[in-house]
Every structure is written in structure tokens, then in C-alpha cells.
Amino acid sequence: MHVAIVEDDPVIAKAVATAVREAGHECTWVPDGETAVRQNTLLSNDVVILDVMLPKMSGLEVLSAARDAGVRTPVILLTALGTVTDKLSGFRAGADDYLVKPFAIDELLARIQAIHRRTSNKPTMEIEAGPLQLSLSTKRLSLDGRTVDLTPTEFSILELLMRFNGQVVTRKMLCEHVWSFDWDGPTNVIEVHINRLRGKLDKGREDSYIQTIRGRGYALAID
Amino acid sequence: MPWPSIDVPVFRRIPWGSLRIRLTLLNSAAVLLAMLVLLFAVRVGVRTALFNETEQTLLGEVREVAMLLDEFQASSEDVAASRDLLIAELKRKASSHRDRSWFLHLLDGRNTLWASENCPQEIVNFPVDESVTETVRHLGRHRWARRRIDTREGKKLYVRIGMPDAVIEQDVDDLTWFLLPIGIGFTLLTPLAGYWLALRATRPIAGILKTAEKLKPTKLGDRLLTRGTNDELDQLSATINRLLDEVARHVERQQQFVADAAHELRGPLAAMQNALEVATTKNRSLDSYQGTIEEALGETRHLTKLANDLLLLAEVGNSLGSVFNEACDLGDVARQTAAMFGATAEERSIGLTIQTSGQAIVRGDERQLRQVISNLVDNALRFTPDGGRIDLSVESNQAAHEAIVTVADSGRGVEPEHLDRVFDRFFQAEAARDRGDIKRGGGLGLSICRSIVERHGGRISLDSPGVGRGATVTVIVPLRLARRTPA
Numbered sequence: 001m002h003v004a005i006v007e008d009d010p011v012i013a014k015a016v017a018t019a020v021r022e023a024g025h026e027c028t029w030v031p032d033g034e035t036a037v038r039q040n041t042l043l044s045n046d047v048v049i050l051d052v053m054l055p056k057m058s059g060l061e062v063l064s065a066a067r068d069a070g071v072r073t074p075v076i077l078l079t080a081l082g083t084v085t086d087k088l089s090g091f092r093a094g095a096d097d098y099l100v101k102p103f104a105i106d107e108l109l110a111r112i113q114a115i116h117r118r119t120s121n122k123p124t125m126e127i128e129a130g131p132l133q134l135s136l137s138t139k140r141l142s143l144d145g146r147t148v149d150l151t152p153t154e155f156s157i158l159e160l161l162m163r164f165n166g167q168v169v170t171r172k173m174l175c176e177h178v179w180s181f182d183w184d185g186p187t188n189v190i191e192v193h194i195n196r197l198r199g200k201l202d203k204g205r206e207d208s209y210i211q212t213i214r215g216r217g218y219a220l221a222i223d
Numbered sequence: 224m225p226w227p228s229i230d231v232p233v234f235r236r237i238p239w240g241s242l243r244i245r246l247t248l249l250n251s252a253a254v255l256l257a258m259l260v261l262l263f264a265v266r267v268g269v270r271t272a273l274f275n276e277t278e279q280t281l282l283g284e285v286r287e288v289a290m291l292l293d294e295f296q297a298s299s300e301d302v303a304a305s306r307d308l309l310i311a312e313l314k315r316k317a318s319s320h321r322d323r324s325w326f327l328h329l330l331d332g333r334n335t336l337w338a339s340e341n342c343p344q345e346i347v348n349f350p351v352d353e354s355v356t357e358t359v360r361h362l363g364r365h366r367w368a369r370r371r372i373d374t375r376e377g378k379k380l381y382v383r384i385g386m387p388d389a390v391i392e393q394d395v396d397d398l399t400w401f402l403l404p405i406g407i408g409f410t411l412l413t414p415l416a417g418y419w420l421a422l423r424a425t426r427p428i429a430g431i432l433k434t435a436e437k438l439k440p441t442k443l444g445d446r447l448l449t450r451g452t453n454d455e456l457d458q459l460s461a462t463i464n465r466l467l468d469e470v471a472r473h474v475e476r477q478q479q480f481v482a483d484a485a486h487e488l489r490g491p492l493a494a495m496q497n498a499l500e501v502a503t504t505k506n507r508s509l510d511s512y513q514g515t516i517e518e519a520l521g522e523t524r525h526l527t528k529l530a531n532d533l534l535l536l537a538e539v540g541n542s543l544g545s546v547f548n549e550a551c552d553l554g555d556v557a558r559q560t561a562a563m564f565g566a567t568a569e570e571r572s573i574g575l576t577i578q579t580s581g582q583a584i585v586r587g588d589e590r591q592l593r594q595v596i597s598n599l600v601d602n603a604l605r606f607t608p609d610g611g612r613i614d615l616s617v618e619s620n621q622a623a624h625e626a627i628v629t630v631a632d633s634g635r636g637v638e639p640e641h642l643d644r645v646f647d648r649f650f651q652a653e654a655a656r657d658r659g660d661i662k663r664g665g666g667l668g669l670s671i672c673r674s675i676v677e678r679h680g681g682r683i684s685l686d687s688p689g690v691g692r693g694a695t696v697t698v699i700v701p702l703r704l705a706r707r708t709p710a
Contacts, residue, residue, distance in 0.1 A: 082531075083538050102527045153566070179563045181593055184528060185601045185668070192566040215520050 001025040001116055004045040006036045006062065007078065008055055012101075016049065019105045020112070023167070033057030042066040042073045047112050052079040052090065060093045067094035074115045076108070106168035106216055113164065127162045130222035132201075132209070134162055143201060153178055154197050157190065161210060161220040170217035194218055242428065243421045250417030258409055262402055270395045274366070277391060278359045281368035284384045285357065288313065289372045296375050310337045316384070317341075324390050326367075328383040336380070351381050364388045427456045431463070443471040483649040487529060487666065491522040498522075532667040536648070539591065539674040547679070550703050551592055553583040553626050557617045560596045568604060574612040575600075581619035583626035586703045591675045598668040599630040599696050606694070607634035624702045625681075631695040637687040645685050646673045676700065 003020050005027060007013040013029045020027040028045070030036045033054040042048050042062070052059040063075055074096040079086060082100035090098050096119070097111050127134045131144045139155055141148045150158065156178045160169055174190050175183040183189060194210055202208045211219050291312055295305035313327045317339040326342040328335065330351065338347055343365060352358070357370040367385020374380060427450065434447050446467060447460040495518075502515040561577040568575035585592075596615075603613045611633040619626050637645060644650045649666040669685075676683045681700035687693065 082534055102523070102530075175563075179559060181559070181563070181590070181597070183563065183597055184531065185597065187564065187567060187601045187604050189563050189567050192570045195570075196566075215517055215524065 001047065001112075002045045003027045003047050003049065003112060004030055004036075004041045005049040006030040006033065006041060006054065006059065007049070007051040008032055008053075009051075012078075015105065016108065019109060023109050025112075033059065033062045036062050037065060042071045042075070045073060047116050048073055048075045049108070049112070050075050050077055050095075052077055052081070052086075060089065063093045063095060072119075074119045076111055076115065078103070104170050104172070104216065107170050107173055110164050110167055110169060110173060113167070127159065129162045129165045129220060130209075132158075132162060132222065134159060148200050150197070150200065151193075153193050154200070157193055158197060161218060165220050165222060168213050168217050168219045173217070190218075243418070243425050246421035246424065247414055247417040250420065251414040254413040254417070255410060258406055262399075262406055265402065266395060266399055269398055270391070273391045273394060274388075277386065278366060278368065281366070281384050281386070282357065282359060282370075284316070285368045285370035285382050288316075288382045288384070289370050292372050292374070292380070302374065302376055306336070313337060313339075313382070320386075323386055325384060325386050326365075328367075328385075330381050330383075332379055332381065346383065346385065353379070427460075431456070431460060435463070438467070443467060443474065480648055484533060487649055488526065491526050491529075495519045495522040529667070532671060535594075536667065536671055536674055539671070539678050547586040547588060549587070549589065550584050551587045551589045553585055553592065553596075553628055553700070554579040554617045556589065556593050556596055557615055557628065560593060560600055561615055563597070564600050564604060568613065571604075571609045573604065573607055573609065575615070576612070577615045577617075579617040581621070583617050583619040583628075584703050585626050585679065585700045587679045587700065588675075592679070592700075595672045595675050595698065596628065596630070598672050599698075602668060602696075603630055603632035603634060603694075606636075607632045619702060621702070624704075626700050626702050628698040628700075629695055631693065633693040636690050636692050636694050637685065638690055639687075642685065642687065645669055646683070672696075672698075 003025050005013055005016050005020075007016070007029070008031055010031075013031070017027040017029050028041075030039065030041050034056045036042070036050075036054075037057065043066070050059045050063060054062070059077060059079075063077070066073070066075075075094070076097040076099060077090045077095040078099050078101060079090070080101045087098050096115050099108060099111065125135065125137045127136070133142045134140075134155075135142075136159070139152075141150050141155065141158065157174055160174060160177045171188065171190050172182050172184055175181060178190075194212070198208045198210055201210070209220060209222060211221055213219055288309070292305065292309050295308045296302075299305050299308075310329065313329060314337075317325060317327050321341075324341060326339050326346070328338045328342050328347060330336055332351060332353065335347055343363075345362060346365060346367065349360075349362060351369070353371075355371075357368070359368050360366065365385055365387050367383050369381055369383045372380045372382060431447050434445060437445055446464045449457045449460045449464075451457070498515050498518050502512060557577055557579065561575060565575055600613065600615065607613060613633075614629075614631045616629050616631075617626065641650075646669050648670040650670075651666045673683050676698055679700050681698060683696065683698045686695045686697070
């Protein structure tokens with residue numbers, strides 16, 4: 001997948017580019033809005049990460065211009081402004097997703113992948129990861145062919161982890177996914193469910209399918 | 224000859240827009256108008272009264288003449304003699320009332336028997352309406368009374384006594400000339416008195432103005448003087464003073480907030496800076512670097528949370544006074560929150576119960592209200608030891624039109640001296656400030672709750688019977704008014 005990051009802050013751009021490359025994609029850095037328009041960045045990439053506050057030409061202008069020209073490439077907006085009106089004006093300009101700085105790199109990677117999958121095709125009703133098979137239609141998990149009973153919360157958590165197999169999923173993303181509320185408070189409301197999931201999935205195994213990535217979140221690591 | 228110009232410097236120097244001048248002009252105009260109306264009314268009233276009075280007098284006179292003739296006829300058999308006596312009497316009346324210009328006229332239906340020489344010709348010629356015994360008439364500029372007298376031999380005589388209007392008009396004019404100087408005096412005096420009154424009335428305003436001019440956003444100590452009369456101006460001063468108190472408090476709070484925020488930001492920054500500085504002083508093991516980076520990452524997460532909380536506070540603060548249109552069921556919000564924290568509480572053997580009664584539907588932003596209840600339950604969880612209990616309840620008081628949410632825990636409670644400060648920004652009791660604790664909060668949770676609840680027109684309070692005896696937070700939000708359905 002070709003990803004472009006249009007961002008004037010070199011530290012953020014470098015960090016994002018490195019993370020995207022390490023996730024196995026190609027990434028180009030475009031330092032300002034004018035260059036992005038001149039190089040047709042939106043047309044020549046699969047996903048574009050676009051900062052809103054850019055020198056010379058704002059991200060929203062770049063986006064509107066491209067959308068007016070009929071370019072449908074998925075765009076994730078980055079901004080330091082996080083009010084509801086800011087978000088609305090972003091979506092009105094044609095953004096597909098929106099992240100407020102500072103953000104977790106893991107969340108950005110997950111959103112890049114989700115948005116790419118969403119725009120490229122087919123909603124799957126089955127997710128597979130090694131011995132795990134999740135049926136979204138029947139809400140059933142089978143592990144090595146036998147059914148494992150999960151609570152709705154556990155099912156929802158596992159669904160997100162399996163969608164992003166091999167990637168870190170943050171607590172905030174899980175909260176948003178499970179309870180439609182981006183709880184970011186001191187109490188870790190996810191941990192208990194992760195532990196219970198492990199209890200159900202990891203019988204007779206030494207290391208868990210679900211890894212805790214300290215300070216970042218959780219990841220499913222199944223080839 | 225051109226009109227003399229009134230553009231003299233005195234006129235130009237008068238501040239026509241000033242309240243004092245306008246009050247004076249208004250006062251003068253009102254008094255002058257009232258006086259003009261009064262003068263006119265007095266004149267008209269006196270004139271009418273005088274005419275009525277005169278007509279009654281004239282009527283009395285003709286009746287007296289009629290009675291006189293009866294008397295004369297009773298004492299003398301001679302018709303001619305008694306008529307002469309009557310004419311003599313009439314002559315006497317004419318001469319005694321000459322200065323009032325009375326005129327008298329005696330006739331027998333068609334022919335004049337006698338008339339005083341000042342009797343106007345048109346009245347001498349004026350025909351008698353024989354069907355009426357007595358009448359008062361008004362012709363041209365004269366008025367008179369007339370009465371029929373029946374003589375003994377069966378003839379009918381008529382006597383008229385009258386006077387010109389001019390005599391009464393003269394009286395009214397005299398009165399007018401008497402009142403006019405008084406009126407002119409008032410006319411001259413009114414603006415002066417008005418100006419003096421306006422001066423008196425506006426002097427305190429000048430004082431208020433003078434003090435208000437000295438006020439500056441940086442120097443909010445000055446207050447307007449009140450004179451203790453409790454009149455409107457005193458009330459105005461008191462109101463402005465209250466506003467100044469409020470503004471001063473607000474500014475002080477804002478300054479305190481900025482200082483606190485800077486202080487709170489400095490903590491994690493210092494920790495991060497020191498850790499990174501130490502890491503770069505010499506070559507260290509990979510594990511050591513990784514440890515430092517993780518520490519730094521932890522601090523940045525804390526900073527991020529802090530920045531997000533500040534942003535949320537600012538957002539809620541900015542939108543104060545805006546109207547919510549969406550309905551939000553607090554019972555649902557509480558159930559969702561309980562579901563989110565349920566497993567965590569269960570894991571720590573904390574009994575998290577939820578009780579709802581009635582429909583607690585309010586107008587509001589569901590996300591924000593969820594933030595409030597989540598913050599409260601999160602607080603309760605952090606300060607309640609394993610095995611404790613947290614009771615969440617939502618009820619609606621239809622009579623008071625309020626939804627009441629309480630979060631009661633059996634945790635460590637709050638010291639009585641801290642009770643009134645728990646909603647202050649960055650206030651944290653010592654135990655909650657432990658930096659080593661990964662569950663440490665930012666110190667903004669409860670103030671965010673208060674901002675959101677107040678934005679929804681509600682109020683929030685925290686009660687605790689003492690340390691170790693739990694705490695109860697009560698949130699009260701006005702219920703959404705039920706939309707009336709047309710009958």
C-alpha cells in the first residue's frame with residue numbers, strides 16, 4: 001500500500017513515515033499543501049494522511065480541491081483542534097477519518113488499514129487468524145474447530161484484535177469499539193475482559209495469543 | 224433686516240446630549256404644558272360659571288318684577304297707576320345697574336310700553352313667544368331673561384331684563400391679566416428649577432461615572448460608593464459592584480487556573496527532561512534506554528490526557544448558555560456506564576449496583592453526560608478498596624422537574640476541610656497525587672463534571688460523612704419538558 005503523509009512538522013512526519021514503513025507499506029513525505037497539489041499526492045497514493053494546519057495552503061483546501069476534481073482516495077485528517085465543529089468541517093470537506101494530535105501511532109496505523117479495507121471492498125462475515133475463526137453473522141468463535149463461548153464484550157474485543165492481527169490496538173480504540181465511548185480515564189476497563197479472554201483461549205498454552213504491549217495496548221500475534 | 228443669529232458661543236457650549244440638559248428640557252416642557260392647559264381650563268370654567276350665574280340673576284330679577292306688579296295691583300284698583308309704579312321701579316333698576324349695562328324692556332305682546340335707553344334695537348324688535356311663561360334667551364352679543372305677567376284685567380305683559388356679554392368677557396379678561404404674570408413667572412422659573420433638580424438627580428451618576436472611568440481590567444479593587452439611600456442609583460451601584468466582584472473573582476480564578484495548569488504541565492515535563500538528559504550523558508545498556516523511553520512515553524500520555532481535559536473544559540466553558548435539543552435518557556447513560564465498569568468492579572469484588580426509577584430524560588449532550596457519570600464511577604472505583612460497594616442510582620422527581628443521579632461509594636471518603644474544594648481544578652487530596660500510581664488522575668475529573676453539569680443547567684455536590692466512611696456525589700439536571708401533544 002502506498003501511503004503519503006502531508007505534514008510540515010518533520011518530527012511527526014519522520015515518526016509516522018518510519019512506523020508506516022515498518023508496518024510493511026511505502027510512505028512518502030510531502031512537507032506542504034502546495035507541493036501536495038503540484039505532485040498530485042492525492043491521486044497517486046492509496047491512503048493520504050493530511051495535516052489541517054499546513055503552510056501556504058491548508059489541508060482542508062487541498063482536500064476540497066481534490067474532491068472537487070473527483071479524486072476519491074481515502075484521507076485521514078490530522079489536527080491539533082479537536083472540537084466538534086472542527087471535526088464537522090473536516091468531514092464536510094471530504095475527509096474519511098479524523099485524528100486529533102497528539103495521537104497514538106498504533107491508532108493511526110490501524111485507521112490506515114481500516115480505511116483502506118473499507119474503501120477497497122467486501123465486508124467480510126468471517127475473520128480468521130490461525131486457529132481462531134470468528135463468525136460475525138452467528139457471533140460465534142471456534143478455536144481449532146470447537147466452539148468457545150464468549151460474552152458480547154469479549155466477542156467485540158476479539159473481533160477488533162483479529163481485524164488488526166499483528167498490530168497494536170489501543171485501549172481507547174477498544175473502548176470506542178465496544179462501548180461507543182472513547183473512555184480515556186485512569187481505570188483500565190478493558191484489562192479484565194482481556195484476562196477473561198485469555199482464560200478461554202489459552203488453555204494449555206504457555207504464552208498467550210493476546211499480548212500486552214506496555215503503555216500502548218494489546219496485540220494479537222498469530223501468523 | 225436679517226434675523227439675529229442665535230449661534231452664540233453659550234449655545235454651542237451646552238452639552239445637548241447630556242442627561243442633565245435633557246432632563247431639564249423635559250421637566251420644563253412638562254411643567255409649561257401643564258400650566259398652559261391649567262390656564263386655559265380656568266379661563267373656560269370661570270367664563271361658563273359667570274354666564275350661568277348672570278342668567279340665574281336676570282331670571283330672579285324678572286320674577287321679582289312680576290311679584291311687584293301683583294303687589295301694586297293688590298294695593299290699588301287703578302290699572303294705569305300700578306303700571307306707572309311698575310315702570311318707575313324698572314327705571315330705578317336700570318339706573319342702579321347702569322355700571323353693569325343692564326337693559327330693561329316692558330311690552331304687551333307686540334308694543335313696547337317702556338324700554339331703557341340702552342336697550343338694543345334688535346331686542347326691542349325681537350318677537351315674544353307667547354306660549355312660554357319665562358325664558359332665558361341669547362341673541363348676538365346679548366343675553367336676557369323674560370317673564371310673562373298676567374294683569375288683573377286679563378292682559379298679558381312681558382318684562383325683559385338683560386345685559387351684554389362684553390361685561391362678563393371683561394371680567395374674564397381681568398382674571399386672565401391677573402394670572403398671566405404668574406404664568407410668565409413660572410415659565411422663567413421652571414427651567415431653572417428643572418436644571419437644579421436634574422443636577423441633584425444626576426450628581427450621583429457623575430460620581431459613578433468618575434469611579435467607573437478609573438476601573439481597569441488589571442486593577443479591579445475599586446468599588447462604587449453607595450449612599451445608603453437604597454434608591455435606584457444605589458441599587459445600580461450595588462449591581463455594578465456585584466458584577467465587579469464577580470469579574471474580579473473570575474479573573475482571579477483564571478489566573479490561578481493558568482498558574483495551576485503551568486504547574487501541572489511542568490511536573491511531567493521535568494520528569495521527562497531529567498530522564499532523557501541522564502540517558503544521554505553516557506553510553507548505557509539497551510534495557511536502560513528502553514526503560515527511559517517507556518518512562519518518557521508514560522509522561523507524554525499523562526500530558527496528553529491533561530491537554531485533552533483542558534480542551535474539554537474550554538470547550539464546555541465556551542459553549543455555556545447554548546441550548547441542547549437532543550433528548551438524553553440518564554437511565555440509559557448510567558446503565559451503559561455500569562456495563563463498562565461492571566467487570567472491573569466485579570474483579571475487585573466491589574458490588575456495583577444500579578437502580579433506576581422513573582424516566583429521567585433530560586436535554587443534553589449524551590457524550591458529555593456519559594463523561595460525567597463515567598468520571599464519577601471511575602473516581603469511586605479508584606478510592607474504594609476491594610470488597611467495597613458502589614451504588615449508582617437514577618431517579619426522576621417529576622414534581623421538582625429534576626433528574627437526580629447519585630454515585631455512592633464505601634471508599635476512603637473526603638476530609639471535611641476538603642469538601643468545598645473537590646470541584647476546584649487540579650485539586651487533589653494528598654493521597655490522590657501519588658506520582659508512582661499508574662491510576663493517577665489529572666485532577667480535572669470533578670471540575671469537568673461540574674462544568675458539564677452546570678452547562679446543562681444542573682448542579683453537582685459531594686457529601687462525605689468523613690474519612691473512611693465513603694462519599695456520595697449527587698448530580699441534579701432539569702428534566703426535559705414533555706412536549707405537549709395537540710388535543
